[in-house]
Amino acid sequence: MSRGELGGRLGLSPATTTRTVRPLIEAGLIEERPPVEASGPGRPTRLLAVVAGSATVAGVKLTADRLYAVLTDPLGEVLAGESLPLTETDPDSVTVLIASVVTGLAERSGRRPDAIGISLGAAVVGRRTVVVASFLGWRDVPLAAMVSEATGLPCAVANDVRAFAYAEAWFGAGRGKDPFAMVTLGAGIGCGVVVAGEVVSGAQGAAGSVGHLPVDPSGPSCEIGHPGCARALASTSGILRAAARHLGCQAQELSLDLLLSPDMRRNDGVDDVLRRAALAVGRVVGTLIAYVDPELVVVSGEGVAVVETYREAFEKEVGGLRHWAAAPAPVLLRPFEFDEWARGAAALALDQWTVVAGGR
Numbered sequence: 001m002s003r004g005e006l007g008g009r010l011g012l013s014p015a016t017t018t019r020t021v022r023p024l025i026e027a028g029l030i031e032e033r034p035p036v037e038a039s040g041p042g043r044p045t046r047l048l049a050v051v052a053g054s055a056t057v058a059g060v061k062l063t064a065d066r067l068y069a070v071l072t073d074p075l076g077e078v079l080a081g082e083s084l085p086l087t088e089t090d091p092d093s094v095t096v097l098i099a100s101v102v103t104g105l106a107e108r109s110g111r112r113p114d115a116i117g118i119s120l121g122a123a124v125v126g127r128r129t130v131v132v133a134s135f136l137g138w139r140d141v142p143l144a145a146m147v148s149e150a151t152g153l154p155c156a157v158a159n160d161v162r163a164f165a166y167a168e169a170w171f172g173a174g175r176g177k178d179p180f181a182m183v184t185l186g187a188g189i190g191c192g193v194v195v196a197g198e199v200v201s202g203a204q205g206a207a208g209s210v211g212h213l214p215v216d217p218s219g220p221s222c223e224i225g226h227p228g229c230a231r232a233l234a235s236t237s238g239i240l241r242a243a244a245r246h247l248g249c250q251a252q253e254l255s256l257d258l259l260l261s262p263d264m265r266r267n268d269g270v271d272d273v274l275r276r277a278a279l280a281v282g283r284v285v286g287t288l289i290a291y292v293d294p295e296l297v298v299v300s301g302e303g304v305a306v307v308e309t310y311r312e313a314f315e316k317e318v319g320g321l322r323h324w325a326a327a328p329a330p331v332l333l334r335p336f337e338f339d340e341w342a343r344g345a346a347a348l349a350l351d352q353w354t355v356v357a358g359g360r
Contacts, residue, residue, distance in 0.1 A: 058113040059346025062120040064135040068338045072346040076171030080109040099150040116155045117348030119163035125205040127156040154352040165192025167344035177295035185303030215283040233280035242273040278310035282317025300336040
């Protein structure tokens with residue numbers, strides 16, 4: 001953007017904007033692009049842009065059994081990636097693996113990262129401490145400090161859904177949308193909300209924990225006994241368990257892809273399970289829209305195919321929760337890959353980099 005637009009965004013005078021930008025250009029963090037011819041009278045406009053090669057950051061996404069890692073530049077472009085199994089899940093072993101993977105990516109790409117971001121399905125406080133990560137059996141783990149000590153790099157840690165939403169707000173579909181919201185469907189049901197470019201984390205790092213919200217009192221219970229919650233109806237495990245009961249088999253024998261096949265959906269019980277899942281997601285998204293009034297909602301995760309297949313039912317449910325005077329909020333359904341989640345973690349690392357770079 002131009003100096004004038006940047007100054008307007010930051011509330012700075014032209015002189016202050018120039019004084020602020022000059023040292024960033026001299027440090028090689030920002031560059032001036034060739035002039036753009038003005039559409040009317042006046043001098044051509046010179047645009048400012050972040051230098052793609054000015055930094056490299058690492059992003060790591062942890063699941064129950066796997067680690068996904070990427071290196072990106074400050075514009076969110078992925079430079080290298082890696083995926084490895086988590087054979088040992090204690091904090092010390094995971095820290096060692098993270099350090100090893102980041103070192104390997106740096107050697108492959110020839111670019112040493114300036115900071116590391118880590119995301120996982122957990123409650124995280126202060127981007128430093130994992131308060132609870134049930135799937136790993138962790139409580140009160142100072143993961144950021146452990147990784148920083150092992151690598152010598154600044155580190156930030158966050159809930160995976162909120163990190164994903166943060167990256168989408170900066171580099172993806174949510175860019176320029178305020179507020180912006182993301183709902184993810186998979187092993188759990190998660191939500192991230194970005195307001196004025198910042199992810200809402202909450203006092204205990206648990207904002208967006210919508211998985212156990214009741215959406216259908218007549219629905220099945222989740223694994224901890226909540227009747228008709230979003231997780232029971234629309235998580236991958238909830239869908240597979242419910243379908244297995246109808247089919248008289250074990251949930252381990254099924255997959256979402258199998259259930260969504262035309263032959264399977266001809267089974268009334270399976271069709272009902274999938275439709276109720278889409279309706280449950282519609283209620284979560286519709287309620288989110290009613291509370292936050294976002295410019296855009298992105299729904300992603302491995303379960304998004306269920307919503308795509310039953311999109312009419314999903315949209316009807318979302319619309320039914322909208323205030324009569326409110327305009328419909330756009331909802332984008334998009335597939336995902338786990339390296340996208342790692343890219344979300346890399347966006348956290350960019351925050352760490354800007355603090356360090358600014359300190360210099």
